[in-house]
Amino acid sequence: MKQTFYSNGKLLITGEYVVLDGAKALALPTKYGQNLTIEEADNKIIHWKSFDHDGSVWFECEIPFSSIIERKRYDEIHNIKNTLIEILYEAYLMNTDFINNSKGYRITTELTFPKNWGLGTSSTLINNIAQWLKVDPYTLLRKSFGGSGYDLACAQNDTAIIYQLIDEKPVIENIHFHPDFTQKIFFVYLNRKQSSKSAIASYLDKQARIDKTVAIINNITKTVAYTKEPKEFALALLQHEIELSNILELQTIQEALFEDFRGVIKSLGAWGGDFVLAISKEDPTSYFKERGFDVVIPYEDMIL
Known part of the structure; x- marks a missing residue:
């Protein structure tokens, strides 16, 4: 069974840096974003392939389930793979079923914007993974990348938002902008x-x-x-x-x-x-x- 998830990219219009200290920030979701497609596979391995906006493959790897469970670190040249394992490890702690009750996965990501544009390659990925595994994206972000989380709010909303952290928890107001x-x-x-x-x-x-x-x-x-x-x-x-x-x-x-x-x-x-x-x-x-x-x-x- 194939599953597909999508998240919007983002632009932070006001509140950079200060949003971390509770300032109200205006953020806008973009027409660009990222897809995540999940298919069943075998051998207790995740076959991962990431496509840039032009259809070129910018990252590809295989991750054994054991590497996620053990939070394995590879050499520095595998920095992207290590980051991915870190995200999946934290997701595993939140929902063990996707490893314990699966034979394997073939996962692809597809950006609709050039990956160097900075519109949310990481935030759209985290939000898509959270959708897939039915876990809280803000908790997953906090335990992996860190950050204010405004980008996750953009990933999930199709309108402009006023975003604020109150007691370190996101408060999101959808507005017409x-x-x-x-x-x-x-x-x-x-x-x-x-x-x-x-x-x-x-x-x-x-x-x-x-x-x-x-x-x-x-x-x-x-x-x-x-x-x-x-x-x-x-x-x-x-x-x-x-x-x-x-x-x-x-x-x-x-x-x-x-x-x-x-x-x-x-x-x-x-x-x-x-x-x-x-x-x-x-x-x-x-x-x-x-x-x-x-x-x-x-x-x-x-x-x-």
Whole structure:
């Protein structure tokens, strides 16, 4: 019997970093996501194959059931396999049936976006595995990858959400978010992967200020989520960038790369790579392409 599961990708519009400390974050599920297909096999082995958006295989391995039960670690060159075993081991602790009552599996994953885009390769996988095994995805995330969990909420919801951690538990509010000015909003892929460890360290060093920051970000999130005016939306995003820039002790992406841009650019999620949001009166596609950033996606093509 074949089973198929699907989860949405995500973009975090407001609340990066501060969402971990209870700030309200606006997050949007994307039209892109990931499928997980499960088929029965034998020999107490999982035959795993992962396809990128273009149909190419980007990862393939075999995992004996014993490796999951024993939480086996392979050499560093098998880093992806080790991560997968870690997820499946934690899932096994939550639901032993999928190992104890099975002969084996043939599992495939299929992304509908390029895996380096950062739209949630890991979160969509964890949510799909949780759906398959009927376990709590937030617990599975906490025990494997860690993180706030906003990406899981996007994986499960087809509308915009306000996401907040209260007593370390997710509180999700579904909202209608489709401002009249979406034709002015674009998502630009920077392809500038950087370690965010120093930014997180800088953020953690300033915990004394965090209550004030949470209140500021909450107000910004409310404005961004509900305003009808593009100017108010853009100014709120700019205020968000300035607030986080001061905390992280980093230049905003607009200061660093796009000082002459006529509009506002905001980092999405961890600073330093993947997508940014750009809002401007004119279509900015040619502006970004002239600077070597060829992936410019209009709001309507990206967001559910």
